[in-house]
Structure formats: structure tokens, C-alpha cells
Amino acid sequence: MSVLAFPPPVESEAAETLRAEVRAFLADANAARTPLERAESWNGFDREFSRALGRRGWLGMTWPKEYGGHERSAFERYVVVEETLAAGAPVAAHWIADRQSGPTLLRHGTEAQKRAILPRIAAGECVFCIGMSEPDAGSDLAATRARAERQGDGSWKVNGTKLWTTYGHEADYMILFCRTSGTPADRHEGTSQLLVDMRMTSGVTVRPIHDLMGQHHFNEVHFEDAVLPPDALLGTEGQGWAQVMGELAHERSGPERFLSSIQLLIELIGALRGSESLAAQAAVGRLFAHLVTLRRMSRGVAALLEAGDDPTTHAAIVKDLGATFEQELPDIARSLVDEEPDLRSTSDFAAVLAYTMMAAPAFSLRGGTREILRGIIARQLGLR
Structure with a gap:
């Protein structure tokens, strides 16, 4: 191992x-x-x-x-x-x-x-958006069905759909992960990345997806005979899988994987200020210890990047543990402070708690589901 x-x-x-x-x-x-x-x-x-x-x-x-x-x-x-x-x-x-x-x-x-x-x-x-996830595929990127076919003049004709595309409606470009040869049964083989000008490409339709709070930052992006120029290919044709794995290592490696709910921790500490509850003190102490540990690990990933090493597995560990920390935080906060979550509340704690509770389900999805990440970690440890 x-x-x-x-x-x-x-x-x-x-x-x-x-x-x-x-x-x-x-x-x-x-x-x-x-x-x-x-x-x-x-x-x-x-x-x-x-x-x-x-x-x-x-x-x-x-x-x-x-x-x-x-x-x-x-x-x-x-x-x-x-x-x-x-x-x-x-x-x-x-x-x-x-x-x-x-x-x-x-x-x-x-x-x-x-x-x-x-x-x-x-x-x-x-502004860039990410063209990875698809309907019925989720984090299984190798199951991609979006397809780009080379035309006689060297251009690419693209058909397919991408899902959960954050700020696709605002983006100037997308890096599209798609199949340029073979079938989805080929898994990693025959995939490539293409650079899509979201402003100038016809045949691209961006449809909004509203989240639990009614906010619009997710989208479905549909390609119907969209034509990209010959120089849209990013990197090497057929090497899309290796390229996208490198991209995901960058996506998973930073402090964003445990700091996206930091405001709730700040409001929780404020709400507990002056409390003499030993249970509250112990809970906040554990949260702080977890945060410090995650920060230390994440900064270790930065050290790997600085040295030019591959941080893929280390980043997957930080992302998995960070998502767990962030998803547990709202429940811990609710158990310590007797306030109902309410986005419209004049209480900063109640409003931030409501927001974080509705955002938290996505924390273990973005950047790869927990199951995908643990598969990466298990393979590195020789357990799979």
C-alpha cells in the first residue's frame, strides 16, 4: 500500500x-x-x-x-x-x-x-465556464456523449449537452470536454478538449437552472450543429482524459474546498460569544481543529504545485474532507444556537445559516462526487 x-x-x-x-x-x-x-x-x-x-x-x-x-x-x-x-x-x-x-x-x-x-x-x-458534466452522467466524465466531428474544412461540428455549467450565461469561453472518436463504451479513449467562444458560436443554447434559493448560476448548455474553427482544439486530439484530469487537480486543490462556508463559522462564533456552555466550546474547538488541519493539508498541495509535482490524489483527499467539514457545519450550528434558518431574517446568523443549508448539498458534488474522489484515493493507496 x-x-x-x-x-x-x-x-x-x-x-x-x-x-x-x-x-x-x-x-x-x-x-x-x-x-x-x-x-x-x-x-x-x-x-x-x-x-x-x-x-x-x-x-x-x-x-x-x-x-x-x-x-x-x-x-x-x-x-x-x-x-x-x-x-x-x-x-x-x-x-x-x-x-x-x-x-x-x-x-x-x-x-x-x-x-x-x-x-x-x-x-x-x-470569464470561463466548465464543459464537463452531462445529463445522466454526472461525475462519470468518461461517459461523455457530447461529440465533435471534424469537417472537410478542418472545422468541428459539435452536438450534445453539458449540465450544471456555472455562469455559462456570463462566460466568454468554455473548455469543452467531448468525444472526437469512438463511442462512450471506449471510456477514456477518443476524448478531447475544445475551446468554445460562448459569444460568437452559433448553435449554442444556454438554459438557466435555478437552485433551491431561486438563484441562477447553474445552466444547461446545448450544442446543436455548433461549428467551431479548426484551431479550437486544445492540446492533443484523443488526449482529453489526461488533460481533464490535470484540470480537475487544479479545481480540487485550493482552500475553496473548506472556506466556502466560512461565513457561517464566523456567525456561529459571534452568536456563541459569552456562552459558558462546555458543549458549545468543545464543538467550536473541534471545528477550529478541523479547519486548521484542512488548511495545513491544502497548503501542502500548494507546495506540490510549487515543486511541479502531481497533486491529483492529495487534492482529492482535501476536497473530500473539506466537503464533509462544510456539510456538517450547518447541523452543528443548528444544534448550538436556537434560531431558525431564514434568508429574510434580520439576524445575520439565521440568514447565513439558511443560505449555507441550501448550498451545502452541492458541496460533495462540485469538483467530483465523494464516490469518485474516494475511488481516486483508493487506487493511489493500492486498495482498488
């Missing part, structure tokens, strides 16, 4: 100086956001906020300068992500592009693709 170790994070003066700068910026930029709005950080869509981060050099941080990046460390990028999430800042307009689409383009894109798009991402000017 293999043994997995999380390397220690490398502390640096530059990263801590940056942390102070980010906190000062957020204290001003985020001042008007209510606790409920801060709880919506993941889904908070604000292009101007993303542009402000771009102007400060806090997007595309680890990328080469020739593509608009800043050649800073993975730890410095981690600091920006951690601080913006802890403050409940609206990150959705740059989130996907900076976290995974940009690194995928940097690794697999053509020179023309990189020069055309990466500087726009780093400036906070370009």
Missing part, C-alpha cells in the same frame, strides 16, 4: 507581506457587503471586482510575464485565494479562469491561444 505525505508549506516574507496588502485592499473593497452576501462568495459575480484584482497583479500570478502573468509563487497565489474567500469577496467572475482554465491553456494551448486569452484572464477581463 502506498503512503501519502503532505509536504510542509514553505513560509516566505513575500507571501506574508502580500497577505497584509490583500487584507488592506479587501477591508475597503468588501466593506459594504453584508454577512449574507459574504456567504455567497463563490457565486458572487462582479466583473469590476475581478478587474480590480487584475490591476493589482493578483490574477494569473504564477504565469510567465509574456502571457500577462507575474511569475510569483504558488504560495503567494494561495494567499490571495485564501484571503478573498475568508473575506467573502465576490470571486465568480474570475474564479474558474484563474484557477483551472488558464493553467490548462498555459500547459496545452497553442501559442496563438495563449497570447490571445491568458493576458485577458490575468486582467480580470475574461
Whole structure:
């Protein structure tokens, strides 16, 4: 059986100086956001906020300068992500592009693709969505039925449907995972990634999916004889599975996997302030211990990225444990504070609790279901 170790994070003066700068910026930029709005950080869509981060050099941080990046460390990028999430800042307009689409383009894109798009991402000017999940397939990406067929002029004709596409209605581009040869029975073989211009491609229909709160950030994206140019191929035809696994490692690796419900923990501690309940103190102590441990593990993933190592399995562990932590938090909060969850309540605790309870079911779905993640971990440990 293999043994997995999380390397220690490398502390640096530059990263801590940056942390102070980010906190000062957020204290001003985020001042008007209510606790409920801060709880919506993941889904908070604000292009101007993303542009402000771009102007400060806090997007595309680890990328080469020739593509608009800043050649800073993975730890410095981690600091920006951690601080913006802890403050409940609206990150959705740059989130996907900076976290995974940009690194995928940097690794697999053509020179023309990189020069055309990466500087726009780093400036906070370009929104990406993820074209992975499908109806009746869920996290089983190898079952993809969306298909792109090469035409006589080299273009691609795409048919199929993608589901749960976050901010597909706002996106400038999608990285589409699809089948370019064979059948779904071939599983990993014959899959590719294509770059889709969501603004200029005809035959693409985006239909809203409203969540439990009635909010619209999910979508169904339908392709009907949509034609993409010959240079839409991202990376190597037929190598889509390997490429998408690398993309998912970036998606699962950050502090977002345990900080998306941090506002509820903040409100819980506030609601318990002055309490002499030993049970409450013990519960908050356990939550804090779990949070510190998850942070240590997540920073270990940043160390792997900094060293150029493959963080796939480590990221899957952090994502699985982080989702468990976040899904347990609302129940623990309800057991400690006698307030009913209510989005319209004047109580910040009750409103944030209501939001987190309705958001929590998705925590173990996004980025791969718990079953998929544990399969990845079991294979690495030699148990499967």
C-alpha cells in the first residue's frame, strides 16, 4: 500500500507581506457587503471586482510575464485565494479562469491561444465556464456523449449537452470536454478538449437552472450543429482524459474546498460569544481543529504545485474532507444556537445559516462526487 505525505508549506516574507496588502485592499473593497452576501462568495459575480484584482497583479500570478502573468509563487497565489474567500469577496467572475482554465491553456494551448486569452484572464477581463458534466452522467466524465466531428474544412461540428455549467450565461469561453472518436463504451479513449467562444458560436443554447434559493448560476448548455474553427482544439486530439484530469487537480486543490462556508463559522462564533456552555466550546474547538488541519493539508498541495509535482490524489483527499467539514457545519450550528434558518431574517446568523443549508448539498458534488474522489484515493493507496 502506498503512503501519502503532505509536504510542509514553505513560509516566505513575500507571501506574508502580500497577505497584509490583500487584507488592506479587501477591508475597503468588501466593506459594504453584508454577512449574507459574504456567504455567497463563490457565486458572487462582479466583473469590476475581478478587474480590480487584475490591476493589482493578483490574477494569473504564477504565469510567465509574456502571457500577462507575474511569475510569483504558488504560495503567494494561495494567499490571495485564501484571503478573498475568508473575506467573502465576490470571486465568480474570475474564479474558474484563474484557477483551472488558464493553467490548462498555459500547459496545452497553442501559442496563438495563449497570447490571445491568458493576458485577458490575468486582467480580470475574461470569464470561463466548465464543459464537463452531462445529463445522466454526472461525475462519470468518461461517459461523455457530447461529440465533435471534424469537417472537410478542418472545422468541428459539435452536438450534445453539458449540465450544471456555472455562469455559462456570463462566460466568454468554455473548455469543452467531448468525444472526437469512438463511442462512450471506449471510456477514456477518443476524448478531447475544445475551446468554445460562448459569444460568437452559433448553435449554442444556454438554459438557466435555478437552485433551491431561486438563484441562477447553474445552466444547461446545448450544442446543436455548433461549428467551431479548426484551431479550437486544445492540446492533443484523443488526449482529453489526461488533460481533464490535470484540470480537475487544479479545481480540487485550493482552500475553496473548506472556506466556502466560512461565513457561517464566523456567525456561529459571534452568536456563541459569552456562552459558558462546555458543549458549545468543545464543538467550536473541534471545528477550529478541523479547519486548521484542512488548511495545513491544502497548503501542502500548494507546495506540490510549487515543486511541479502531481497533486491529483492529495487534492482529492482535501476536497473530500473539506466537503464533509462544510456539510456538517450547518447541523452543528443548528444544534448550538436556537434560531431558525431564514434568508429574510434580520439576524445575520439565521440568514447565513439558511443560505449555507441550501448550498451545502452541492458541496460533495462540485469538483467530483465523494464516490469518485474516494475511488481516486483508493487506487493511489493500492486498495482498488
